[in-house]
Amino acid sequence: MQDLPTRILLVDDQVLYREAMCGLIERWPEFEVVAEASDGAEAVEVALGVKPDLILMDVRMPKMDGIAAAQAIHDQLPEAAIVMLTVESDKDLVFNALQTGIRGYLLKDTPARKLRDRLHSIMEGEASLSESVTAAVMDEFTRLREETGAASAASESGDIPSPDHLTDREKDILRLVAQGKSNEEIARELYLSLGTVKKQLGNLMLRLCLENRVQAAVYAVKVGLDK
Numbered sequence: 001m002q003d004l005p006t007r008i009l010l011v012d013d014q015v016l017y018r019e020a021m022c023g024l025i026e027r028w029p030e031f032e033v034v035a036e037a038s039d040g041a042e043a044v045e046v047a048l049g050v051k052p053d054l055i056l057m058d059v060r061m062p063k064m065d066g067i068a069a070a071q072a073i074h075d076q077l078p079e080a081a082i083v084m085l086t087v088e089s090d091k092d093l094v095f096n097a098l099q100t101g102i103r104g105y106l107l108k109d110t111p112a113r114k115l116r117d118r119l120h121s122i123m124e125g126e127a128s129l130s131e132s133v134t135a136a137v138m139d140e141f142t143r144l145r146e147e148t149g150a151a152s153a154a155s156e157s158g159d160i161p162s163p164d165h166l167t168d169r170e171k172d173i174l175r176l177v178a179q180g181k182s183n184e185e186i187a188r189e190l191y192l193s194l195g196t197v198k199k200q201l202g203n204l205m206l207r208l209c210l211e212n213r214v215q216a217a218v219y220a221v222k223v224g225l226d227k
Contacts, residue, residue, distance in 0.1 A: 003030075005029065005031055005032040006030060006031050006032065006053045006054050006123055007050070007052045007053045008025065008031055008032060008033045008034065008052055008053070008054045008055070008056060009033075009034065009037065009043065009046060009047055009050060009052040009054070009055045009056070009057075010022065010025075010033050010035075010036045010037075010056050011036070011037045011038075011039075011040070011042075011043040011055065011056065011057035011058060011061070011066070011069070012038070012056075012057070012058045012061070012085075013038050013058065013061045013062060015038075017108075018036055018038075021033075021056070022036075024112055028116055030120075031054075031119065034050055034052060035049075035050045035052065038061070039061045039063040039064060040057075040061050040063060040064030040065050040066055040068055040069030040072075041063040041064040041069070042063070043055070043057060043064075043066075043069045043073065044064070044069050044072045044073055047073045047077060047080065048073075048077065051077060051080070052080055053080065053081065053123070054080070054082075054083065054119065054122070054123065055070075055073065055080055055081070055083065056083050056085045057069065057070065057082065057084055058084070058085065058086050059086040059088045059093055059097065060086070060088060066084055066086070066097070067093070067096050067097050067100060070082045070097065070100040070101075070102050071100040071101075074100055074101040074102070078101070081103040081104075081122050081123060082100070082101070082102040082103060083102060083103055083104035083105070083106060083119070083122060083128075084097050084102055084104065084105045084106065085106050085107075085108060086105075086106075086107065086108060087107060087109075089107060089130070089133055094133055098212075098215075101212065102212075103122045103126075103127055103128070103212060104118065104122050104127060104128040104129065105128075105129050105130065105133050106118060106128065106129070106130050106133075107130040107133065110130060121182070124183075125198065125202075126182060126183060126213060127212050127213035127214050129214075162223070163223045166204075169190070169200070170200060170204055171225050172190055173186060173197065173200055173204065174204065174216060174219070174220040174225045175220060175225050176189060176190070177201070177213055177220060178216075178217040178220035178221055178225065180217075183198055183201070186201075201213075201216070204216065
C-alpha cells in the first residue's frame with residue numbers, strides 16, 4: 001500500500017504566492033495542500049480543524065503574525081511540523097520563531113528542488129534552516145558561549161542540566177549536531193547506523209527536555225560540547 005501524501009496547510013497573506021506554491025507542490029506527489037489561510041488567526045483556526053502534517057507559514061501577516069500563530073498551533077497540535085517560509089532573516093525574528101518549537105526556518109528564495117529536499121528532512125524529524133539563517137544561529141551560539149563562559153561554570157549555575165551523566169557517544173552526537181551535521185553525516189562520522197543515530201538523539205532530547213535539533217545544538221554550545 002502506497003504511503004499517503006503529507007498533508008500541508010499553506011499560510012501566507014499574498015494570494016499570488018499561495019497560488020504559485022500550490023502549483024509547485026501539486027508537482028510533488030508525496031505532498032498535498034489540503035488547506036490555506038491568509039493570516040495567523042485564520043491559520044490557528046484552520047489547523048485545529050484539518051490537523052495537517054506540515055504547516056508552511058509566513059512570518060509577517062495581518063491580525064496575528066506567524067510566530068504567535070506557530071506558538072498557538074504548537075501548544076495544541078505539537079505533532080504538526082511547522083516551517084516558517086518567509087523573506088525575513090532578521091536574527092531576533094529567527095530566534096523568536098525557533099523558541100516556539102518550529103521544525104524549520106526557510107527563506108522564499110530557496111530553490112524548488114532544495115525546498116523539496118528540506119521538507120523531506122523535516123518530515124523525517126530533522127530541523128532545517130536556510131544558509132543565511134544558519135549564520136544568524138551560529139552568531140547567537142557565539143554570544144551564548146560568551147555569556148555562559150566555560151562549560152563547568154554553565155553547568156554549576158544550575159540553569160541547564162549538566163552533561164556529566166552523558167556517555168562519550170552521546171556527547172559526540174551533540175557535538176556534531178551543534179556543528180550543523182545531519183543525521184546521515186553523524187552516522188558516517190561515528191560509524192553508526194542511521195537508525196541508531198535517530199534513536200540516540202531522540203532519547204537525548206527527551207532526557208534533556210529539548211524539543212528539536214536547534215535546542216539540542218544550543219544546549220551543546222552552552223555546556224561546551226561543540227568543540
